[in-house]
Amino acid sequence: MMKLTTTNLIGAAALMRIAFFYYGVYQDEHAEIRFTDIDYFVFTDASKFMAQGGSPYDRATYRYTPILAWLLLPTTTYFWFGKLLFALGDIVAGWLMLRIFKIRGLPEDQALRFAAVWLLNPMVATISTRGSSEGLLGAMVIALLWAVYSRKIVIAGALAGYAVHFKIYPIIYVPSILWSLDNSEKILGNGMFRWVNKDRVKFALVSFATFVLLTGAMYYVYGHPFLLHTYLHHLSRSDHRHNFSPYNILLYISSIPSIELKSTYPSLAFIPQLFISGVFLPCMLAKKDLAKTMFVQTFAFVTFNKVCTSQYFMWYIVLLPFYLPSSAMLKNKWLGLRAGLLWTLAQALWLQQGFELEYLGNSTFFPGIFAATLIFFVVNIWILGIAVEDI
Amino acid sequence: MSSIRQRHTFIVHEQFRDTADTLKLNHEQLSMSDVPATRHDRLIIDENLLKEKELLRGIKRLRIEIVSPENYAHASPFERSVVHGTHIYVSANEAVQWKQLCEWIKSAINQDIDCIGQESFVELPFAFYLYSAVTDKRQILAYTSSTYDKVIGEVDKVLLADAETADYMSFALDRGTDDVKFKNKLITEAYWSQGNWTKTILAGNNEHRVEVGLLGKLNDEDDGDQTFGGILAVIGENEQFVPTLFDFTPRHRKLGLSATYNPDFRLPYGLHPKHLTVIHGDLSPPLKKFIIPDDEEYGDFAGMEMGGECKLYAYYTLPNFIFVDKYQISDLAESKSSAVKRVVGIWGETDLEIPVWMVDKWGSTMLLELEQPGPALVPFLGQTINLEIPMHSRYEMPDWKIKSVTHPMPWPIVFWACNVSSESEMVSGPFDSKSLGIESFFPDGTALYYFLPNMTISNTIDKSYLITNLRIPVVPLEAYQYVEPYTVIAIVLGCIWIFYKAFLGYRRDGGISKSRKGVPPSAEKNEKKGPKEE
Numbered sequence: 001m002m003k004l005t006t007t008n009l010i011g012a013a014a015l016m017r018i019a020f021f022y023y024g025v026y027q028d029e030h031a032e033i034r035f036t037d038i039d040y041f042v043f044t045d046a047s048k049f050m051a052q053g054g055s056p057y058d059r060a061t062y063r064y065t066p067i068l069a070w071l072l073l074p075t076t077t078y079f080w081f082g083k084l085l086f087a088l089g090d091i092v093a094g095w096l097m098l099r100i101f102k103i104r105g106l107p108e109d110q111a112l113r114f115a116a117v118w119l120l121n122p123m124v125a126t127i128s129t130r131g132s133s134e135g136l137l138g139a140m141v142i143a144l145l146w147a148v149y150s151r152k153i154v155i156a157g158a159l160a161g162y163a164v165h166f167k168i169y170p171i172i173y174v175p176s177i178l179w180s181l182d183n184s185e186k187i188l189g190n191g192m193f194r195w196v197n198k199d200r201v202k203f204a205l206v207s208f209a210t211f212v213l214l215t216g217a218m219y220y221v222y223g224h225p226f227l228l229h230t231y232l233h234h235l236s237r238s239d240h241r242h243n244f245s246p247y248n249i250l251l252y253i254s255s256i257p258s259i260e261l262k263s264t265y266p267s268l269a270f271i272p273q274l275f276i277s278g279v280f281l282p283c284m285l286a287k288k289d290l291a292k293t294m295f296v297q298t299f300a301f302v303t304f305n306k307v308c309t310s311q312y313f314m315w316y317i318v319l320l321p322f323y324l325p326s327s328a329m330l331k332n333k334w335l336g337l338r339a340g341l342l343w344t345l346a347q348a349l350w351l352q353q354g355f356e357l358e359y360l361g362n363s364t365f366f367p368g369i370f371a372a373t374l375i376f377f378v379v380n381i382w383i384l385g386i387a388v389e390d391i
Numbered sequence: 392m393s394s395i396r397q398r399h400t401f402i403v404h405e406q407f408r409d410t411a412d413t414l415k416l417n418h419e420q421l422s423m424s425d426v427p428a429t430r431h432d433r434l435i436i437d438e439n440l441l442k443e444k445e446l447l448r449g450i451k452r453l454r455i456e457i458v459s460p461e462n463y464a465h466a467s468p469f470e471r472s473v474v475h476g477t478h479i480y481v482s483a484n485e486a487v488q489w490k491q492l493c494e495w496i497k498s499a500i501n502q503d504i505d506c507i508g509q510e511s512f513v514e515l516p517f518a519f520y521l522y523s524a525v526t527d528k529r530q531i532l533a534y535t536s537s538t539y540d541k542v543i544g545e546v547d548k549v550l551l552a553d554a555e556t557a558d559y560m561s562f563a564l565d566r567g568t569d570d571v572k573f574k575n576k577l578i579t580e581a582y583w584s585q586g587n588w589t590k591t592i593l594a595g596n597n598e599h600r601v602e603v604g605l606l607g608k609l610n611d612e613d614d615g616d617q618t619f620g621g622i623l624a625v626i627g628e629n630e631q632f633v634p635t636l637f638d639f640t641p642r643h644r645k646l647g648l649s650a651t652y653n654p655d656f657r658l659p660y661g662l663h664p665k666h667l668t669v670i671h672g673d674l675s676p677p678l679k680k681f682i683i684p685d686d687e688e689y690g691d692f693a694g695m696e697m698g699g700e701c702k703l704y705a706y707y708t709l710p711n712f713i714f715v716d717k718y719q720i721s722d723l724a725e726s727k728s729s730a731v732k733r734v735v736g737i738w739g740e741t742d743l744e745i746p747v748w749m750v751d752k753w754g755s756t757m758l759l760e761l762e763q764p765g766p767a768l769v770p771f772l773g774q775t776i777n778l779e780i781p782m783h784s785r786y787e788m789p790d791w792k793i794k795s796v797t798h799p800m801p802w803p804i805v806f807w808a809c810n811v812s813s814e815s816e817m818v819s820g821p822f823d824s825k826s827l828g829i830e831s832f833f834p835d836g837t838a839l840y841y842f843l844p845n846m847t848i849s850n851t852i853d854k855s856y857l858i859t860n861l862r863i864p865v866v867p868l869e870a871y872q873y874v875e876p877y878t879v880i881a882i883v884l885g886c887i888w889i890f891y892k893a894f895l896g897y898r899r900d901g902g903i904s905k906s907r908k909g910v911p912p913s914a915e916k917n918e919k920k921g922p923k924e925e
Contacts (some may be wrong), residue, residue, distance in 0.1 A: 041718065061743060241662075241786075250878045253871050255750050258789055262870065263875050272886050284893045287904045300889065304919070361660035363794035363864035370874060374881050381885040385892040 004099060013094055013119035017087040020122075020129040021080070025102045036083075040131025043082055043094075045322060047072040050268060057225040065230050066218050068133060086128040089139035094119035096139075096146045096268035097321055100291065103149045106325055114321040127314055134311050137167055144170070145291060145319075146351045148177055153202045160203070161210025165218075169315065172297050176282040180290040198329055241358070244350055245308040246377040250372040266306060273304035285391045291322035292391045296384060303380040310347075339383050346376040394437035395542070395599040399550075399592060400427035400606060400822075401464055403621075403770035405476040407607040411622055414605065418910055421603050421626050422591040428605070429466040430586055431822070432550065433857035434579040438564070440542050441577055442822035445497055447564065452479070452518065454827040455500065455562040457528050459803075460856040462844050463558040463584040467608050468617055468822045473559065473644035473829075474708045474801045475857055477501060477525050480827035482518040482567075483675035499534040501525045510751035513739035516832040522708060522740075522753050528555050549591070557581040563826040578826075594627030601626045603637070609904050616640050640811070642823055642830065644840045649673040650774075652805045660862055663783050664713075668705065670842060671778040671807055673829065674764050677840045678809045699838070701809035703761040704735070705778060706829055711754040712798045713782050713861060720757070720780070730778040733760040758832055789865040796865055802857040807840040809834050866873075 024035035046056030046069040055060050056069035074081040077325040094115050101111035114358050118124060118138075128135035140163045147156035156177070163170035184199035243251075247269055277300040284294040293346055298316040329336030350372035353364045403410050403426070415422045441447065447581040460475035479496060481487065493506035504523040505511060512519035537550055554560060559582040568574050595601035606621035617639060622632035650672035658666045685694040709715065717737050723729040739755025764774045787796050806829075830839060844857055897903065 045718075060741075079722065094784070099759065187884055207881055226426055246878055249866065249870065249874050252866060253789065253868065253874060255746065261871055265875065265879055269882075276886060276889055280890070284897060284903055288900065304885070335529060357661075357864060358663065359659065359661040359866055361664075361795075361862065363866065365864070365866035366870035366874065370870070370877075374877065377881055377885065385888050388889055389892040389896045 004109065006112065009112050009119055010091060010095060013091055016120065017125050017129055020125050021083060024129050035130060037130040037132045040082060041327040043068060043072050043077065044075045045378060046152055047075050051076045051238025055222050055225060057229050058220065063229045066222055066226065077329055083131050085132060086135040089136040090124060090128050093139040093142040093318060096142045098142055100146050100149050110325060114324050117321045117324065118318060124314065124317065132311055134314040138314060140166065141170060153199050154206050157203045158210045158279065160207035162214065167299055168231065170198055172278040172301055174207060175278055176286040176290060176293050176297060177287040179282050200260065202356050220352050242309050242372060243307050244376050245306055246373045247306045248373045269306050273301060276304060277301035289391055291319065295319035295323040296387045299384050303377065303384060323387060328386055336390060342379045343383065346379045352377055393598050393600045394440060397595065397600065398602045400431045400435045400604045401426060401588065403428045403605060403827040407491050411605055416624050416632060418630060419800065420525060420591055420593045421624060424589045426588045428588060430583040430588060432470060432581045436577045438575040438577065442538050446491060448671045449483050449487045450481055451484040452482040452827055453564040454480040455558045457526060459526055459558045460858055462483045462846055462857055465645055466584060468641050469582055470841060472646040472804050474804060475526060476801060477504060477523045479521040482827065500531045502525060505753060511753060513752055513756060515738050518827050524710065528560060556583065558584050565826060588748050592626060630829060638721055638914055642838055644838060645844055646677065646840050648843060650842050652842045653845040655859055656861055663781060664861060666780045666782050668778040669805060670778060672773045674774045674776065677762065677807055699809040699811040703763050703807050704808055705759050705803050707757040707803045708801050709755045709757065710798065710800060711740055711752060711785065711788065711798060712747050712863065713784050714747055714755055715757060716743055716782065730761050730776050731759050732762045735760055748788055759925040784861065784863045787863045787865045789868050791868045794864060794867050795862050797860050797862045799858040799860055804829065805842040808839065809838050810836055811838045831854040
């Protein structure tokens with residue numbers, strides 16, 4: 001049995017991704033269903049438009065910052081560069097994870113095992129080698145966490161601003177980080193404002209400035225389409241396909257142009273979501289354990305979101321290795337097993353109903369898909385509850 | 392030239408002589424009794440007589456067609472195949488009053504047509520195009536008859552009533568043509584593939600020319616030059632019938648029973664149905680290009696190009712409940728295993744995500760060039776092309792008590808487009824119908840050969856109609872009374888549970904900071920939970 005060392009782990013993760021990559025190339029060529037994600041073609045098309053001097057938004061359904069298309073410009077020469085970049089992002093995330101574990105003082109052999117949950121996770125490797133950009137985001141979040149743990153505040157601020165610009169949701173980490181930054185030189189004395197310290201101010205200013213700079217620059221170059229596709233679309237979208245969220249069917253029904261069936265609840269959905277993931281959980285838990293807090297915040301954000309697709313799971317899986325050590329789910333193996341099983345089965349139930357609808361044309365919207373989304377929601381709340389109590 | 396020219400053509404398919412003998416012509420009228428014939432009427436009205444001048448300002452070319460959904464016979468020389476429904480083409484050279492145009496369309500043509508403004512139209516390379524599946528002609532006939540009451544007179548009102556049963560009707564206005572016969576004139580056409588006609592057609596006058604012809608086709612082939620002969624009379628002018636014989640090169644031709652096609656959606660339907668068109672029969676191009684050898688013995692013809700080069704096409708009309716992903720279709724064109732050779736164009740609403748109630752346009756159209764099969768391995772056995780197009784249905788409007796909606800999609804049109812030697816030959820014919828339509832996608836001088844619909848294996852609903860029905864699942868609105876409260880309850884209970892669990896942790900640790908009171912030391916306690924100490 002090979003010894004689990006850092007080199008071996010990183011090496012195995014890399015090999016795994018290389019293998020998946022070549023398998024993907026083979027499947028693309030020879031099978032009817034492509035391995036490569038449709039999103040990858042959206043990104044590369046957008047890069048192509050950009051390379052020709054145009055806007056990435058010329059490509060329909062490109063809903064990201066232009067920076068992503070810019071990062072993928074080399075795909076115009078070597079088409080699979082994007083997949084390499086995303087896979088590399090996975091690996092960098094894993095490596096930084098190990099650095100964070102070291103700072104936290106977790107023994108190396110344990111750290112390697114928990115980091116393997118991410119690095120050797122086939123689901124993670126598949127998502128990156130299929131050309132989905134979630135791995136890159138995971139790298140950004142871990143890098144942010146590492147910077148905070150290493151007390152490199154300016155870098156952390158820049159990374160936070162960058163991550164929020166990329167995908168809105170990392171903004172929930174800002175309150176947590178700010179809340180956790182105790183033990184720094186106080187600026188406004190010991191009275192009412194004793195919480196104002198150097199680190200907090202530095203972090204807040206740098207992250208805000210980075211975000212404004214990046215967003216402003218992109219707006220300056222690409223104008224309104226940038227705001228529309230990167231941000232506004234996500235705030236108003238009401239996809240009810242491939243959507244695990246409990247709001248799924250409610251969104252479908254209330255989006256039709258009929259006065260009697262308008263529901264105000266979908267527009268209020270952000271209230272419980274943002275309150276729990278952005279205010280309540282940071283407040284209650286960030287001072288106890290920042291990394292674990294970020295895990296439950298993300299989990300809550302995804303669970304209460306109006307739209308939830310399988311890519312969103314990556315957002316919290318990247319933080320799962322921090323939660324697992326000393327978690328109730330590992331101390332009680334059956335609990336952990338039950339949680340994993342129920343989470344998977346609830347998804348499988350949804351997928352089965354979804355398959356009936358999309359490929360067999362049966363109206364499984366109600367009760368089928370609706371019940372499946374609620375069941376999945378309940379399972380997630382149960383898991384979230386365990387984790388929250390645990391911290 | 393008279394400002395109104397009215398022409399009735401009756402094409403008789405057998406016993407021409409006997410039939411011709413039953414017609415009675417005199418100075419005032421022509422009458423016929425029980426004549427079985429294909430009938431084509433054409434009415435050309437000078438633009439001055441039109442009442443919609445304000446509406447037509449800025450419009451360069453206009454065409455309104457109403458086509459029956461039945462698989463009616465396209466007798467020669469009327470082989471032009473048109474998708475069933477109502478088609479409105481508008482080509483403008485100045486700003487058109489689109490809103491007023493839509494209002495007029497709804498009030499004059501058919502109130503069931505969805506039209507709000509320019510956004511309802513699909514922009515084709517040659518015109519703005521509005522399509523609707525409605526085929527009821529009564530509203531437009533009532534409008535025509537009341538608005539043009541004085542212009543066309545009593546006699547024509549009787550003939551207009553016939554139009555209600557016509558298989559095809561068209562109104563075309565072309566201000567851009569060079570042809571003096573048609574420039575700035577409204578051309579109204581109606582076609583009946585068959586009927587037993589008992590009619591009395593009255594004479595016209597100086598301003599209004601009435602002509603009737605009884606013709607028969609004199610050659611057998613469907614796809615070459617056509618020769619017609621028979622008798623004509625301008626009622627009021629001719630005391631007796633005038634014999635006539637003429638031939639012409641038709642622009643539109645049909646391929647005959649040897650080449651047919653049949654489209655349908657593959658089961659199971661799902662939300663991403665695959666549309667399969669099976670094209671079968673003699674798939675060799677109707678024309679081949681060849682060059683006469685450059686040799687003295689061929690005299691003037693030496694070195695000349697003859698025949699034509701043909702390409703195979705399929706034209707889809709997709710109402711907005713269904714659409715294609717243009718990226719997916721271009722992949723098909725690149726794939727070697729697909730029958731699609733090239734995407735000529737996809738026009739209209741191609742958004743991949745919006746629901747059907749947010750689509751302004753009536754839908755989209757798609758023109759594809761298809762791979763031509765090579766020469767048949769065994770002649771006489773026929774070849775087959777399986778043209779499969781992946782389509783997607785839009786999110787549909789749900790309704791009470793129903794779990795699915797069914798929408799009709801018209802059959803695509805499959806045809807060869809061949810460039811023939813000379814355009815001028817084609818327009819010399821008296822039946823050339825060149826106005827806005829599929830022919831506008833091709834350069835002048837292109838002849839179109841249509842595949843015949845194969846009705847023997849069509850879907851079981853509406854057996855004679857050229858329609859494919861698609862069933863799309865929706866949510867029954869009764870669900871709403873459960874969905875809203877249960878969703879809200881689930882969310883609220885979820886929140887409360889999380890608050891409760893956080894409270895338990897808070898109570899156990901005595902607060903929100905790092906120090907855990909009352910917890911026995913263990914190995915994990917040494918793990919640092921937050922950023923490095925300063």
